[in-house]
Amino acid sequence: MATEKKPPITCHVLDTTLGRPAASIPVTLTLHNPPSSLSSPLVFAATTNADGRVTSWTPSSPFSADSLDLIFKREGDQQYSLSFDTEEYFGSRGVKTFFPEVQVKFVVRQADGGKEQHYHVPVLLGPFGYTTYRGS
Numbered sequence: 001m002a003t004e005k006k007p008p009i010t011c012h013v014l015d016t017t018l019g020r021p022a023a024s025i026p027v028t029l030t031l032h033n034p035p036s037s038l039s040s041p042l043v044f045a046a047t048t049n050a051d052g053r054v055t056s057w058t059p060s061s062p063f064s065a066d067s068l069d070l071i072f073k074r075e076g077d078q079q080y081s082l083s084f085d086t087e088e089y090f091g092s093r094g095v096k097t098f099f100p101e102v103q104v105k106f107v108v109r110q111a112d113g114g115k116e117q118h119y120h121v122p123v124l125l126g127p128f129g130y131t132t133y134r135g136s
Contacts, residue, residue, distance in 0.1 A: 007069065008118060009068070010053065011048075011121045012048075013025055013053075013084065017127065020052075021048070021051045022089060026084075026085040026088060028043060028044070028081075028082070029080060029082055030043050032079040033076075033077075033079050034071065044058060044068060077107055078108045083103045084102040084123060087100035089125075099127075102125065104121055104123065106121065118136075119134070120134070121134065
């Protein structure tokens, strides 16, 4: 059985109020400093699966599915953000959240083999707070 290749950046959301994964959260991954050949940030979208994870990204046009892998390997530091639509998630359960969106910004650094690593960003989420860290 073939294993699906993981993208270089993944995330995982756990709902601390329910003690289980947070499924169906819309997530946007944005590269804020794209190559000079692009005039605007590079954006990818996904929705957390039943286990609260994003394991693949859908690029905005005109990019292809492998755009993230290709762009990720280019030279230099890269500034990313992950935006989680927490208002839609909690609203679907009738819960009003203080944080309608959670945005996590991070840098993938060229030094120390940064492009050879996998970047996993877990988020522990509640309607009135959240915690995040660099996972493995």
